[in-house]
Amino acid sequence: MPKSRNKRKNSKPRKSSAGRSKPAPSSPPTRSAQAVAETLLHALEPGASTHTDAEHQAQQLIYHAWEMVHARDRVELAKQALALWSDCADAWLILAEDEANTLAQACECYQQAVAAGERALGKQAFVDDVGHFWGLLATRPYMRARQGLARLLKEMGRTDEAAGHLREMLRLNPGDNQGNRYLLLHLLLAAGHDDETAVLLDEYAGDCLSEWVYGRALLAYRQHGVSVMADRLLQAALECNAFVPAYLLGRRRIPRELPAMFGPGDNNEAIAYAADYKLIWKQTSGALEWLKSGLGKQTS
Numbered sequence: 001m002p003k004s005r006n007k008r009k010n011s012k013p014r015k016s017s018a019g020r021s022k023p024a025p026s027s028p029p030t031r032s033a034q035a036v037a038e039t040l041l042h043a044l045e046p047g048a049s050t051h052t053d054a055e056h057q058a059q060q061l062i063y064h065a066w067e068m069v070h071a072r073d074r075v076e077l078a079k080q081a082l083a084l085w086s087d088c089a090d091a092w093l094i095l096a097e098d099e100a101n102t103l104a105q106a107c108e109c110y111q112q113a114v115a116a117g118e119r120a121l122g123k124q125a126f127v128d129d130v131g132h133f134w135g136l137l138a139t140r141p142y143m144r145a146r147q148g149l150a151r152l153l154k155e156m157g158r159t160d161e162a163a164g165h166l167r168e169m170l171r172l173n174p175g176d177n178q179g180n181r182y183l184l185l186h187l188l189l190a191a192g193h194d195d196e197t198a199v200l201l202d203e204y205a206g207d208c209l210s211e212w213v214y215g216r217a218l219l220a221y222r223q224h225g226v227s228v229m230a231d232r233l234l235q236a237a238l239e240c241n242a243f244v245p246a247y248l249l250g251r252r253r254i255p256r257e258l259p260a261m262f263g264p265g266d267n268n269e270a271i272a273y274a275a276d277y278k279l280i281w282k283q284t285s286g287a288l289e290w291l292k293s294g295l296g297k298q299t300s
Helices: 031-044 053-066 071-084 089-098 103-121 137-155 159-172 180-191 194-203 210-224 228-240 244-248 267-283 287-299
Strands: none
Touching (some): 071 089, 089 103, 103 137, 137 159, 137 180, 180 210, 194 210, 210 228, 228 244, 244 267, 267 287
16 A cells, blocks of 8 residues: 655745754645544544534634645634634644744744643543554544654754654554654664664564565664574565665665655655665665675575
């Protein structure tokens, strides 16, 4: 099934006061479909009748905002939603993505979104609903906000903070509908936290996307060097996606505009993986040479 890179198409990154681009938005590209789905789920969810009129109207404005083409229209509807209900996390999320002009401003909006989501859920939800977040509709604005904050902190180089948010989201929702494990995996490998990386990889052992299988191979090489185990995991990764090595080894150029969607094992997935992980492979001493030798074993 095709996977989205979770970025809005044709968005133009804004420059921060530090000269760095603001990261692409964290919320889904198919917002109209999501709005329809969540509206239906909202009506069916147990306890839906207890939602206040202001909360309901604010969230409906957000669903409408997601359908807007222009950022200024989304921002206007988000501000209307906040005027109705100050704890509308999704409204703060829109302001972070569409109004903030610097990384600092975006970070403030994401933090406001997370705080609003926490207040809207109440403290007891973080006791009673652990393990079921995202499955419960009311938790989704909070989870969207916290993932957005984690992505931004990662972009700002505040990687320890970002990792902390991602770990907590995986605790709240181990089913990981949002793909937070992929963000955490990248942070852990980049930081050289190999022991924690091994635990994370094992927790989602059935994952067959390139990030996971190539991550497992790279970790084995780091921990054991050229070995039977590392070679076996590398061959498994090559079978999963044979396009990846060409981009990691520089035999094919990674395009400036990354694909918006990809499927398991296809060329777009290889591009997406290499764009994120080429530097990590390069910084792991001998890894690219080992990868190249693994290709020789595959064809021999």
